[in-house]
Amino acid sequence: MQVWIGRNGERFGPYADEEIRQWLRDGTCRPEELGWHEGMTDWRPLGELFPDERPAAGSVPPMPPPAPPPFMGVTDIAEPEYAGFWLRFGAWVIDYLILMVPFTIISLSMGLGAAMTKLLSQMESDQTAAISAYAMAVQPITYVLLVIGFVYYAAFESSKWQATPGKMAVGIRVTDTEGKRISVGRAAGRNAIRLVNAFTFLVPMVFYVTAAFTQRKQGVHDLLASTYVLTGRADKAAAPAPRSGTSGSFDA
Incomplete structure (x- = not known):
């Protein structure tokens, strides 16, 4: 079991439970300090997590030191690595190629x-009328394809994979600001914002350009939906420790 320790407003670890037991016995850690391991919903005192471990007779628990703590191997939780513009562009290209297969089949069937064919035949006589008629004819197709693309992105990004096939291929995932899986509602909102770009007839990448300039490499849709795109696949990412709460919680 891997355990995180909360001390002086910071999180440290994770450490093996045997290390924690030894530190409780020799007084390096105090029973009232907070700990957390995967599967817990909140931080709890180490004395509750390891009730059989107490400082040895005669040992004097050290005063709370400034971070980092005095025991070896302490590392603060690292800032996540945010996916940049080119990784996201590569994912978009892969997803676009994947979607082109059903898009082509559906478009032709509609x-x-x-x-x-009608457009080409009418262009010789009245170009304006031909283009107008073509736009009206393909409008239902456009709406159907937009809905399919919307469902594709929202469903995959809110799934256990937290990513579309394109994002999985380049090794990135979508999370909330706590690094957790986003809900279906947030995924839908995030991708509804992306659809605005499609309706403006601009290059779809324009919403991604801000990722090259913002601190956490967020696109416009990420900023408005409070999401991040992080490197690493969801099935290989470490479970995030809870960041805040009440009654025995630990806020880092």
Whole structure:
């Protein structure tokens, strides 16, 4: 079992439970200091996590030192690595190529081929009318494809993988600001914001450009939906320790 320790407003670890037991016995750690391990919903005193371990007779627990604590191997939790523009661009390209298969099949089944043939035949006589008729003909197709793309992104990013196939391929994932899996509602909101870009007929990457300049490499949709795109696949990412709470909680 791997245990995190809370001390002086910071989190340290994780450490093996045997290390914690030894530190409790020799007085390096105090029973009232807070600990957390995967599966817990809140931080609890180490004395509750290891009730059989107490300082040896005659040992004097040290006063709370400034961080870092005096025992060996202490490391603060590292800042997550945020995915940059080019990783996200690569994921977008892969997802685009994947979606092109169903998009092409659906478009042709909804009459895209006939609309294009009619467009070419009318261009010689009245170009304005031909383009207008083509736009009207493909409008239902456009709406269907937008819905499919929306469902694709929202479903995958709120799934246990936290990523579309394209993001999984390049090794990135979508999280909330605590590094946790996002809900279906937040994924839907995040991707609804992305659809605004599609309706403006701008290059879809324009919402990603801000990722090259913001501190946490967030796109416009990330900023508005309070999400991050982090490096690392969800199935290999460490479970985040809780950051705040009441009654025995530990806020880092």
